[in-house]
Amino acid sequence: MRIHGTDVGQRSETVRRANLSAIVRGLHEHGPMSRSELVAATGLTRSAIRGLVGELAGAGLVTEAPAVRLGTPGRPSPMVRLNPHGATVLAIEILVDSIAAAIVGLGGETLAEIRVDRPRGHLSVDSVVADLAGLTRELQASVHDPLIGIGVAVAGVVRRSDGLVSMAPNLGWVDVPLGAHLARALGTTIPIAVANDADLGVLAEHRRGAAVGVDDVLYVSGEVGVGGGAITGGVPLTGVAGYGGEIGHMPANPDGVACRCGSTGCWETEVGEGALLTLAGLPSDAGRDGVEAVLRDAEAGSPAAVAALHHVGRWLGIGLAGLVNLLNPRLVVLGAMHGRIYPFVRATIEAEIATRALPAPRAIVRIVPASLGADAPLLGAAELAFEPLLADPASRVGARDGAIHLATA
Numbered sequence: 001m002r003i004h005g006t007d008v009g010q011r012s013e014t015v016r017r018a019n020l021s022a023i024v025r026g027l028h029e030h031g032p033m034s035r036s037e038l039v040a041a042t043g044l045t046r047s048a049i050r051g052l053v054g055e056l057a058g059a060g061l062v063t064e065a066p067a068v069r070l071g072t073p074g075r076p077s078p079m080v081r082l083n084p085h086g087a088t089v090l091a092i093e094i095l096v097d098s099i100a101a102a103i104v105g106l107g108g109e110t111l112a113e114i115r116v117d118r119p120r121g122h123l124s125v126d127s128v129v130a131d132l133a134g135l136t137r138e139l140q141a142s143v144h145d146p147l148i149g150i151g152v153a154v155a156g157v158v159r160r161s162d163g164l165v166s167m168a169p170n171l172g173w174v175d176v177p178l179g180a181h182l183a184r185a186l187g188t189t190i191p192i193a194v195a196n197d198a199d200l201g202v203l204a205e206h207r208r209g210a211a212v213g214v215d216d217v218l219y220v221s222g223e224v225g226v227g228g229g230a231i232t233g234g235v236p237l238t239g240v241a242g243y244g245g246e247i248g249h250m251p252a253n254p255d256g257v258a259c260r261c262g263s264t265g266c267w268e269t270e271v272g273e274g275a276l277l278t279l280a281g282l283p284s285d286a287g288r289d290g291v292e293a294v295l296r297d298a299e300a301g302s303p304a305a306v307a308a309l310h311h312v313g314r315w316l317g318i319g320l321a322g323l324v325n326l327l328n329p330r331l332v333v334l335g336a337m338h339g340r341i342y343p344f345v346r347a348t349i350e351a352e353i354a355t356r357a358l359p360a361p362r363a364i365v366r367i368v369p370a371s372l373g374a375d376a377p378l379l380g381a382a383e384l385a386f387e388p389l390l391a392d393p394a395s396r397v398g399a400r401d402g403a404i405h406l407a408t409a
């Protein structure tokens with residue numbers, strides 16, 4: 001057995017916790033690894049990895065598969081993978097026209113998911129929370145693994161410190177303590193973390209989607225409202241209270257139409273779903289089916305549909321040019337409706353960016369549609385709920401008898 005200098009430091013509890021965190025986070029973000037790969041990835045010794053993996057296995061958080069040869073000389077190395085049933089989180093997504101709930105296992109596997117469309121318009125917090133409690137009970141009928149946290153993605157402006165939904169213009173909510181409402185309805189004391197849907201969308205795309213390995217990314221997601229999330233230098237850009245990233249409410253067109261936030265001519269009034277549908281001659285609340293109809297009509301050569309897409313594409317390009325100048329991202333990920341219409345508006349967007357963005361940041365940036373689809377904020381909510389475990393898995397090691405279950409009201 002080789003003894004490295006790091007083994008001495010590992011006797012300290014702080015270092016042990018940090019090492020457990022490095023292993024669990026590595027497996028969670030990158031998938032299964034052999035013990036040899038963990039040695040290479042963490043810089044720890046083989047014996048240290050064997051001991052720490054043994055602790056995690058004892059707590060039910062990882063499993064080890066029989067040793068396999070990887071085509072390299074020497075002894076085969078056992079594969080270590082997270083046990084998705086060892087710790088799970090409840091992820092919740094509240095959009096203007098749908099709610100969804102999922103139970104996600106450690107490592108990111110979705111074990112059960114339900115999505116329900118809801119009528120648009122202003123919805124009472126109580127009715128949304130009651131519906132979510134119902135979805136949760138359905139999910140829990142099929143999944144019985146220990147639940148360690150709850151993450152919530154909501155289409156609104158959210159205060160990071162306590163999850164207060166300060167304003168959700170398209171839901172009609174002002175100053176809603178959403179986490180407390182949910183805790184009461186679910187009858188639980190499990191930690192509940194609430195965040196803006198686009199902030200969680202960029203987190204999910206960064207960890208598991210179109211932006212894996214890219215540390216400077218802007219996510220723009222168009223639905224009824226238009227949300228944005230940015231990661232710069234690998235760190236989420238949130239602003240002082242967490243209200244940052246509300247790119248849908250950037251003033252864009254002073255001569256434009258009224259926005260639900262109370263202002264006039266916000267970017268989302270030019271590039272949101274309502275703008276596309278109205279310009280194409282459809283009711284502004286025709287929803288995703290309406291967007292699909294516009295795309296079909298455009299393919300068939302309908303002048304109104306083509307003009308509506310051109311309008312939205314042009315304003316998207318104008319706004320993105322400014323954001324590219326401001327943030328210098330390597331990647332812009334277009335989510336939801338913007339990802340869907342991207343093939344139709346790509347040339348228009350590129351023309352605006354070529355005209356308006358500065359040459360240096362323009363030469364670096366790429367624009368791609370999101371790869372996680374409508375589930376990005378939901379998966380981001382799961383990542384948010386896993387964060388305390390990833391930061392300190394030692395809190396679960398040795399806690400097997402204390403598995404937390406969600407009490408249903």
Ligand SMILES: [Zn+2]
Pocket residue numbers: 248249259260261262263266
């Ligand atoms: Zn606005």
